[in-house]
Amino acid sequence: MKKFNFFYFVLLSFCQMGFSNDFEITPININFKGIEVKQDTIVTYGEFGSMLISYDNAQNWQQIRVFEKGSIVKMFLDSSKMLAFSNYGQINSSYDNGKSWVKIANLYDSVLAVIRYPNGYFLRMKNRLITISNDFQINNEFQLYSRKLVTNEIGYKDTCLQIGYLYSITNFKQHLIAEIDSGKYIRFDYNLIPVDTLSIGDLGLCTSCFGTYQIYSDSDYFYCKVDSIIFRTSDFKTVEEFHNCESTNHFLLYKLIENKIYYIKFSRLDLPPNFDHLNPNYPSDYWLNPYNFYFYEVINIDTAKEISEFHYKEVTFNVRPKEFFIDDNKIILAGDSKFIAIINRIEDTQSIISDFSGGKVHSMPDKINDSTYLFYSGYFNGRYTNTIYITDNYGLTFKPTVDTLLSPNYKKYYNMMFKYFDESEKTLYMGGPYLDSINRIGGVQISKDFGKSFQFKSMPNFQFNTSLSSKPTKIYPGLQKYNDNFITVYHVYLPPGILKAYFCTYDKNFNLISKSFIYNYVVDYVYSTDTNSFLIHANNWSYDKGSSGTNKFLYTTDQGKFWGGFPDSLNSEIHFKEIRFKDKIYFIIFDYNSIDSVIKIVVVDVVNKTMNTIYKYKIKELGYEKLYHNGICSDKNYIYIAIQDTLFYTNDLYDFSKWKKYIFPNGGNVIRTFSKYGDTFFARYVDSLHDDNIYWLKISSLDTTSVEENEIEELNYLYAFPPFPIPAKNYIKTLIYWDLSLDIDKDEIAVYNIYGEQICGRERIRIDKKNSYSGWLVWDCSDVESGIYFIKINHGTRTLYLKVLVDR
Incomplete structure (x- = not known):
């Protein structure tokens, strides 16, 4: 019975990886890969197993999750059903117009491209090509390794897109064709038996011979693009140039639609004359105009006529369509960052359905009402670019807000050094220097219509420092407001080797009221209640060493x-955040000790000027990025602290017995970006099913009504590197790190087979210690049969399962 329970536990754990009744997760930013259109139904699909669908010709949209994991590679819209293929090999279908989906097959392999052909479906996998029947049984396969495509090959050098292998297979004259390498092709019969090959390079028709893995066919010709030339052949032997795009600036994606070739191009940015930051190491599309692109129909080798154009009057960032659809009435575009746009060819009008091209995972949105939010292109360091996006449907679609016709000079302010949204007055403040300013002079942009238009207020006595920030947190001080006054900071270098930080207080119209200063500190946070009193978080600075790692609170x-100063200083801060909770202001710091891998959470009461450490924990996995797998936010009743896979919530920061906890499903982690709006969290989040992205998280089981005390066990630390050798014959080793507060020699360590049966314990397992917190775990597997085994380690509150393979 004991063996059965263990196996049942493992099986149950795997089953629960993708399912949790109390946890609802919705991806916000989606990169679209494809478009399907049938009458009034329009579908754009892509990452996070998600699609946006409209049933009324783009008037209204819904976001639907088709797959729990991975991306949608291809969709088919039929009269009675919809079909979807994921990059993990799962195939789902829907019989109610995409409202609900069921799994109908699983190929258990990565899928890179899918097309239909008369006998079923032709698929490109990572290591093979296959054909499957209409009932999704594998008919034939051909071994072909599809290497990882490099950016310089099909990205910036040529099409400025990373479309991968999506268009790398086709069906032509009762043969299947695949681009097997750059500009090289194999033709198969329907049994996937190779018939012949074609190489544009071997024919001497290309120079660099960079293929774009975009191939198409109609009833007469097979088309491919190599370098800047579209080639075609009718017999897979004689090849001719169909169109030379070299004279066409920045030629991007091309497609064959209804026996016609169309493509998109971009123009270059109109940069200021003294803007000399162009760098040859940047990708060639870096300076392409993100606002305008053009559609062409190929006529012959030298001629292509412009059929439409798309002009942005809003401020956005690097819009790159990855797919388009054209008919006589309209052009539909889709691409990264939830980009969808439609051009009405009859009325010659255009509309942006959604565009989040400048959206970042680092900055928090500002709430306008229950469904409307402002999103920003912000970074962890407090800097912003000038792109702002608004959603009025809770993140279903986005639109850039700034109208350049109303604010033509706004584009001159690209680097914004502070942002403040006044919730009560619904006013947005963005401050930064002129794009071409040498002395970092600029001002504040003020919007009272949620970022659509701005009024500019010059700040001639303020220098926007773009290169100076505190270490190691690298945060810029931002903008604070107290009553009707604004407070911010700037820094000035003075000879010989002196740094001066100025604290500026402005009235509500940004007229300067007063200035204070401090020498040789880099200030990244300031709190002030009047023109005389300031509390700052600052970093020591010297001429020789610049900003150091020692942080202090001064007032x-x-x-x-x-x-005056606090007695304690922190030398290894990861990040910090101001939290306002029940009329108190807390400054929360995550501080890391690299010697013992411990992160401590420090709370500073800003008003009472006290500092306390409220919690310590060890990081479970080594790696710099793991330091940021935490976050903190609050609402009117609770403070929420995400630490690795655990969410703590409490109404008393200082009494740990009153902390409650929730375990994120699938090993989920918040990554620094964390806020709460109503009953929903906004977070940068990752787990075993969901890639790193921004999401809405709704947790229905949080008990935020009662305040009874709860015992919460402390999280112990345990980490193991991948075991080796694999496969093993006589022994298996893995390097492990354990919690110093526990005795590794007393841990329960055992080995189980795939049926949950224990085959040995510590009698054949030893720990060769390197020091007090790490060592080699060695299992003598010389007398076990070939197969898959699991080494189970129980270490306090942590349990690890290490999968190993023995092969004789």
Whole structure:
């Protein structure tokens, strides 16, 4: 019975990886890969197993999850059903117009491209080509390794897109064709037996011979693009140039639609004359105009006529369509960052359905009402670019807000050094220097219509430092507001080797009221209640070393004539955040000790000037990025602290017995970006089913009504590197790190087979210690049969299962 329970537990764990009744997750930003259109139904599909669908010719949209994991590679819209293929090999169908989906097959292999042909479906996998029947049984296969495509090959050098292998297979004159390498093709019969090959390079028709893995066919010709030339052949032997795109600036994606070839091109940015930052190491599409692109129909080798154009009057960033659809009435475009746009060819009008091209995972949105939010292109360091996006349907679709016809000079301010949204007055403030300013002079842009138009207020006595930030957190100080006054900071270098930080207080119209200063500190946070009193978080600075790693809290009540300080200093801060909770202001710091891999959470009461460590934990996995797998936010009743796979929530930061917890499903982790709006969290999040992205998270089981005390066990630390050798014959080793508070020699360590049967314990397992917290775990597997085994380690509150393979 004990063996059965263990196996049942493992099986149950795997089954629950993708399912949790109390946890609802919705991806916000989706990169679209394809478009399907049938009458009034339009579908755009792509990452996170998701699609956006409209049943009324783009008037209204819904976001639907088709697959729990991975991306949608291809969809087919038939009269009675919809069919979808995921990049993990799962095939789902829908019989109610995409509202619900069921799994009908699983190929258990990665899928890179799918097309239909008369006998079923032709698929490109990572290591093979296959054909499957209409009932999804594999008919034939051909071994072909599809290497990882490099950016310089099909990306910036040529099409400026990374479309992968999506269009690398086709059906032509009762043969199947695949681009097997750059500009090289194999033709198969329907049994996937090779018939012949074609190489554009071997024919001497190309120079660099960069193929774009975009091949198409109609009843007469097979088409491919190599370098800047579209070639065609009717017999897979004699090849002719169909169109030379070299004279066409920045030729992007091309497609064959209804026996016609269409393509998109971009123009270049119109940069200021003294903007000399162009770098030959940047990709060639870096300076392409993100606002305008053009559609062409190929006529002959030298001629292509422009059939339409798309002009942005809003401020956005690097819009790159990855797919388009054209008929006599309209052009539909889709691409990265939830981009969807439609051009009405009859009325010669255009509409942006959605565009989140400048969206970032680092910055929090500002809530306007229950469904409307402003999103920003912000970074962890407090800087922003000038793109702003609004959603009025809870993140289903986005639109860029800034109208350049209303604010023509707004584009001159690209690097924004602070942002502040006044919720009560519904006013947005963005501050930054002129794009071509040498002395970093600029001002504040003020919007009272949610970013559509801005009024500019010059700040001539303020320098926007774009290169100076604190270490190691690298945060810019931002903008604070107290009553009707604004407070911010800037820094000035003074000879010989002096840094001066100025604290500026402005009235509500950004007229300067007062200035205070402090020498040789880089300030990244300031709190002030009047023109005399300031509390700052600052970093030591010296001429020789610049900003150091020592952070301090300092305060003054006499406009900077005398500064007092906290007795404690922090040397290894990862990041920090201001939290306002129940009329109190807390400054929360995550501080990391690299010697013992411990992160401590420090709370500073800004008003009472106290500092306390409220929690410590060890990181479970090594790696710099793992330091940021945490976050903190609050609402009116609770403070929420995400630490690795655990969400703590409490109404008393200082009493750990009153902390409650929730375990994220599928090993989920919040990555620093974390906020709460109503009953929903906004978070940068990742787990075993969901890639790193921004999501809405709704957790229905959080008990935020009662305040009874709960015992919460402390999270112990345990990490293991991948075991080796694989496969093993006589022994298996893995390097493990354990919690110093526990005795590794007393841990329960055992080996199980795939049926959950224990085959040995510690009698054949030893720990060769390197030091007090790490060592080699060695299993003598010389007397076990070939097969798959699991080494189970119980270490306090942590349990690890290490999958190993023995092969005799």
